[in-house]
Amino acid sequence: MDLIAPIDAVFLLAESREHPMHVGSLQLFEAPEDAGPDFARLTHEKLLACKDIDSTFRKHPATLFGAPQLAWTKADDVELEYHVRRLAVPRPGRLDQLVELASGLHSTLLDRHRPLWEIYLIEGLADGRFAVYSKMHHALIDGVSAQRVIQRTLTNDPAATEAKVPWNLPRTPREPAAESSNGLRGAARNLLSAAASGPALLRTARSILVQQQLTMPFEAPRTMFNVPIGGARRTVVRSWPLERIKQVKKATGSTINDVVLSMSAGALRAYLAERNELPDKPLIAMVPMSLRSADDVETNGVKVGAALCNLGTDVADPLERLRVVSESMRKSKEVYGSLSNLQTMALSALMVSPIALSLLPGLVPLTNPPFNIVISNVPGPREPMYWNGARLDATYPMSIPFDGQAVNITLTTNGDNLDFGLVGCRRSVPELPRLLDHLEDALTALEEAAV
DSSP: OEEOOHHHHHHHHTOBTTBOOEEEEEEEEEOOTTOOTTHHHHHHHHHHTOOOOOGGGGEEEEEETTEEEEEEEEOSSOOHHHHEEEEEOOTTOOHHHHHHHHHHHHHSOOOTTSOSEEEEEEEOOTTSOEEEEEEEETTTSOHHHHHHHHHTTOBSOTTOOOOOOGGGOOOOOOOOHHHHTOSHHHHHHHHHHHHHTOHHHHHHHHHHHHHHTOOOTTOSOOOTTSSOOOSOEEEEEEEEEHHHHHHHHHHHTOOHHHHHHHHHHHHHHHHHHTTTOOOSSOOEEEEEEEOOOTTOOOOSSOOEEEEEEEOOTTOOOHHHHHHHHHHHHHHHHHHHHTSOHHHHHHHHHHHHHHHHHHTSTTOGGGSOOSOSEEEEEEOOOSSOOEETTEEEEEEEEEOOOBTTBOEEEEEEEETTEEEEEEEEETTTSTTTHHHHHHHHHHHHHHHHHHO
């Protein structure tokens, strides 16, 4: 038995039927030209034949000294037929039916008596494509690492017919410490480290925020998203050509992430306005961000930050809203770039600490929201990728809504596209597909104004 790290235990202890704590991904594949009607079945059989299972994919919680969720134990025998299943979309096999099926899978808890992961190969789409939905518990692996594991099953060789599986990948050199800290779990580790370093660090972080006039946690307006949530999830997905975002970036002198955030801001503004729920104050997004430059090969030190971004949802003009977003992110990057490693750790910890507080039952209605939404841009492959000879058409991330954070926007790069996955509480966020339409309208408005 291995003791569970404290922050990993938090994701287990805070989990309930209303709060599943796993991250997911929905991949869409185009089968090879010579694939027959049994391609999905044969692929599933090939997966089940991969019996060698890495120790991470054998772990599940155990009881230690009469207390649950304190230690990991490893299953000697893993029933692959349970963890790797084959499903089909009902006729007529539309994409929205696939996403609805994945939404249901994303809403159910993982069985803690088994290793905390499941993978589904899904066929039956009318256009002949197939999909792979995977989910892994956040106590086992964080969202960014899960995306990396999935990406490592892919190849840029269309002729390769090996079906690499996440539970048995070749070992790679250890990831740089700062990179492995990316994502929610790594940020929470920073929080614990900062707390262990004493109150002085957190006082320093607050002083930095005040001096630099950056956005403080708990200054966001309350919206319909910042409420307690139920367990049922709804997911909506869509891809946008990366070139469209790049054109706006070039025309405005901003960054790709600034344009993505401005798209999201415009969509949130329109969604709330059509429900008469748009607050006078601007919405605030928590944005995980890497602080490494493109030529930075240093592996030591903390170079991951969490920015609170003013989304400018109180501004009607799309270019002015983009300017507000760009200025907010620029200030955060400049401040982080001027800090020592310890100061970076403290500031990042202060930014993400409200997520840990949201895991405490009953606290959300008693406090102002620390921020209104989490928007994450996860790096992905920039070239066409393949798996078992099938071309990857899309990778839609499916993240975790929390109490007080009823909707999440996560996107990743896939070749020439940006793939968006929006996950929301079914009860709290009605007509979630409208946000996709508003994202398109927001991008179109930016193009018309800037290009």
